[in-house]
Amino acid sequence: MSQPRSAAEIGALYQELILDHYRRPRNKGTLEKADASVEVKNPLCGDEIGLQVAFDGDCVCDLKFSGRGCSISQASASMMTQLVKGKSTEEIDAIRKQFRDLMLGNASAADDPRLGPLRALSGVARFPARVKCALLAWNALESALAERSP
Amino acid sequence: MNVRGDFPLLANNPGLHYLDSAATSQKPKVVLDALRNFYETANANPHRGAYSLSVRATECYHQSRVRIAQFLGVGDSDCLIFTRGTTEGLNLVASSWGMANVSSGDEIVVTAMDHHSNFVPWQVLAMRRGAKFRVCELTSDGKIDLDFLSGLLNERTKIVTFSHVSNALGTINPVAEIARLVREKTDAILVCDGAQSAPHLPVSFDSLGVDFYAFSGHKMLGPMGIGGLIGRREMLEEMPPYQTGGDMIEFVHDDRTTWNVLPHKFEAGTPNAANAVGLAAAVEYLDGIGMDRVLSHERALMSEAQKRLAAIEGLHIYGPPASERSGVLSFTLGDVHPHDLATILDGGGVCIRAGHHCAQPLMRRLDVPGTARASFYVYNDESDIEALVAGILKAREIFGYAPV
Numbered sequence: 257m258s259q260p261r262s263a264a265e266i267g268a269l270y271q272e273l274i275l276d277h278y279r280r281p282r283n284k285g286t287l288e289k290a291d292a293s294v295e296v297k298n299p300l301c302g303d304e305i306g307l308q309v310a311f312d313g314d315c316v317c318d319l320k321f322s323g324r325g326c327s328i329s330q331a332s333a334s335m336m337t338q339l340v341k342g343k344s345t346e347e348i349d350a351i352r353k354q355f356r357d358l359m360l361g362n363a364s365a366a367d368d369p370r371l372g373p374l375r376a377l378s379g380v381a382r383f384p385a386r387v388k389c390a391l392l393a394w395n396a397l398e399s400a401l402a403e404r405s406p
Numbered sequence: 407m408n409v410r411g412d413f414p415l416l417a418n419n420p421g422l423h424y425l426d427s428a429a430t431s432q433k434p435k436v437v438l439d440a441l442r443n444f445y446e447t448a449n450a451n452p453h454r455g456a457y458s459l460s461v462r463a464t465e466c467y468h469q470s471r472v473r474i475a476q477f478l479g480v481g482d483s484d485c486l487i488f489t490r491g492t493t494e495g496l497n498l499v500a501s502s503w504g505m506a507n508v509s510s511g512d513e514i515v516v517t518a519m520d521h522h523s524n525f526v527p528w529q530v531l532a533m534r535r536g537a538k539f540r541v542c543e544l545t546s547d548g549k550i551d552l553d554f555l556s557g558l559l560n561e562r563t564k565i566v567t568f569s570h571v572s573n574a575l576g577t578i579n580p581v582a583e584i585a586r587l588v589r590e591k592t593d594a595i596l597v598c599d600g601a602q603s604a605p606h607l608p609v610s611f612d613s614l615g616v617d618f619y620a621f622s623g624h625k626m627l628g629p630m631g632i633g634g635l636i637g638r639r640e641m642l643e644e645m646p647p648y649q650t651g652g653d654m655i656e657f658v659h660d661d662r663t664t665w666n667v668l669p670h671k672f673e674a675g676t677p678n679a680a681n682a683v684g685l686a687a688a689v690e691y692l693d694g695i696g697m698d699r700v701l702s703h704e705r706a707l708m709s710e711a712q713k714r715l716a717a718i719e720g721l722h723i724y725g726p727p728a729s730e731r732s733g734v735l736s737f738t739l740g741d742v743h744p745h746d747l748a749t750i751l752d753g754g755g756v757c758i759r760a761g762h763h764c765a766q767p768l769m770r771r772l773d774v775p776g777t778a779r780a781s782f783y784v785y786n787d788e789s790d791i792e793a794l795v796a797g798i799l800k801a802r803e804i805f806g807y808a809p810v
Contacts, residue, residue: 266753270746270804279741301745301761302775324775326743386749 268379269386270327278327283337285320292400295323298392303329307396311404314344319400321393328377328386333393335373345401352394359387407695407703410785414438423756423793428573428602428734428763428781430624433688437627440687444680452679453653453670467679470686471669477689478621479610480636487635487642487672488682492601493523495620495635496567498648498672499597500527503618504565506646510536512564515594517542517550518771519572522764524599528567537564541767548575548725552587559591566594570603570619574763574779575725576708576734578607585615595641601625605783606704606732608697611636627692627784628685632678642668649674692784700784704733707782711735711791718798720807724777733782736763739798742805744778750804751778751797758794 290308297304303325310318319341321333340348351370358365358374359381365371366378380390410416412434416424424432450460452467475483489495508514514528518541532539542555550568559566566588571578581598588596596616603609605626611619618641622633637645647654647665651674656664665671692700709728712735715721720740725731739747744760751758761776762769769776780794803809 263753266750266800266804269749275805302766302769303745326745328746383749386745389745 265379265382269383271376271379273373273376274327274331277331277334281321281330281334283320283334283341284322286322287318287320292403294396294399294403296392296396296399298325298329298388300388301326303389303392305329305333305393305396307333307393307400309397309400309404314346316340316343316345316348319397321396325392326386326389328380328389329392332374332377332390333396335377336393336397339372339374340397348397348401352398355394356391359390407699407784408787409434409695410787412436412691413785416785419755421755423754423786423790425780425782425786425790425794426757426759427605427625427783427786428779429759430630431605431627431783432785433629434627434691436691437629437684437687441629441680441684444683448683449680452677463679466683467677470679470682473686474634474682474689475636477693478604478619478636479612479614481612482639484668485637485639485642487637487669488678489620489633489635490631490678491622491624491633492599492620493622495618495633496524496597496599497527498635499618499620499637500531502645502648502672503595503641504528504531505534508532508535508537508564511562512537513540513558513560513562514538515540515542515555515558515563515566517555517568518544519548519550519575519577519765519768520567520569521573521599521601522766523601524567524569524597525767528565538562542568544768544771547727548572548577549730550577550579550584552580552583555584556587556591559588559594561592563588563592563594565597566592567597567599569599569601570609571606571732571734572725572765572768573602573734574765574768574777575736576602576731576781577726578603578730578732582615589615602732602734605692607701617641623681623685623688626685626688628688629681632681632685635672639668642672647674648672651675653677695784701732703784704782705729707786707788707791708733708735710788711780711782711794714791714795715798718795718802720802721798724772733786734779735781736777736779738774738777739801740805740807742801744776746805747778747798747801750801751794754793754797754800756790756793756797 287308292309304323306322413432448462450463452464475486597618598616600621604621619636624630654674724736748760759779
């Protein structure tokens with residue numbers, strides 16, 4: 257049986273930055289004019305995230321998210337919107353892959369400065385049951401980018 | 407009651423506080439031994455061979471049915487059909503009785519507290535037959551609203567189904583009162599989801615007043631993958647088979663097939679004999695404790711847990727008072743999402759369920775995405791409540807609530 261989590265692991269999971277984004281989510285709401293609009297759900301827990309994205313050429317010029325969920329899913333969504341705004345789809349894709357690697361246990365991905373504040377979510381990798389919470393918004397973003405690509 | 411030592415998983419993990427028995431129970435050594443013993447001494451395909459080992463397997467399977475029927479107060483043990491669990495039992499009634507007897511314009515009544523497994527099969531049946539699907543609302547303290555129920559009943563009502571005990575709120579529903587109400591106003595059949603009552607209360611099907619009762623073995627100390635459906639003989643005999651294949655037939659001709667007698671008519675394929683033996687060992691174990699003691703043990707824990715949790719600022723408890731509930735306690739803590747709470751509790755070795763508890767219609771009515779749920783059984787004690795409270799206080803601290 258996997259051992260119960262240590263207090264240190266729990267502490268590493270719930271960093272102040274995560275709780276701050278949970279309680280004061282950035283870019284939460286809806287866009288007046290979106291080029292892509294996606295809703296994803298985690299049927300296991302009922303969490304859902306809606307994501308709207310506006311593009312300017314090849315860049316994501318604006319995006320907002322909606323929905324409800326746990327601190328991990330909400331903070332991950334909030335930080336993601338901050339981080340990717342203004343970036344090209346190519347850059348976003350690279351960050352998304354690095355973040356997924358980090359969540360799936362590749363600790364060295366945390367050294368990538370492009371992940372910025374997302375590194376606060378590193379602790380999630382130690383909690384397999386919560387990885388999908390952290391990836392929910394990123395799955396929505398992946399779908400939104402795909403929806404737009406020809 | 408101190409039986410923790412009877413459960414190898416718990417005995418081997420002294421720091422573990424297992425509070426998720428409403429999802430599945432731990433297994434005592436006697437059950438594991440019974441499974442092993444069957445495979446080591448009696449394993450063969452029941453009802454098949456003429457050789458003595460197969461006869462022994464058949465006897466083990468048959469004796470298990472008789473023992474489990476006795477435990478659940480079923481005089482006619484042939485009316486206990488083994489299934490994979492409650493879900494399959496309820497689907498059996500919906501498919502077999504439902505498809506044969508429900509027609510366009512008829513009505514099916516479920517309640518807003520039902521588990522998806524006692525909700526969706528009836529919803530699907532209603533859609534297939536063009537019947538009306540009616541949901542009985544609840545009172546504010548999480549009980550079936552009997553006035554509302556009464557208002558739903560009419561001469562078109564064909565099926566009324568409800569859970570004996572709510573898996574999400576712990577509410578113990580008044581079966582006799584519901585049955586009286588339904589019988590007075592309709593000719594509907596009464597179906598009872600016993601997944602949360604068979605493990606925790608003394609249950610006697612013959613005096614329960616319902617037509618069908620489904621239960622799961624794994625929630626009552628038995629193995630996974632076995633449970634049962636109990637029905638009234640005259641109905642089971644009238645009903646068409648649920649699945650067809652081996653064992654459930656009498657004679658198979660090129661142009662027609664006749665069915666085996668009860669209970670075999672509803673048990674197509676090789677029976678789950680080993681798990682039936684395991685479940686019989688589980689009910690033997692429960693009888694050894696006594697179901698009255700099981701209930702009073704859980705009541706005492708529930709009453710203590712409810713008192714301790716209610717004293718925590720920001721903690722909200724759902725459902726009825728301790729005297730009207732089984733060992734299930736659903737709660738939320740401030741703006742802490744139930745999944746975060748479950749993760750933090752896991753840090754202290756406390757296993758609780760977080761989420762919608764397969765009762766999304768209920769969660770929508772409570773206006774929460776989910777709740778945290780602690781559930782108790784024979785192996786729990788005060789130390790589990792201590793650990794639960796400590797974990798909740800830890801969650802308050804992590805989420806920045808003032809210390810209490």
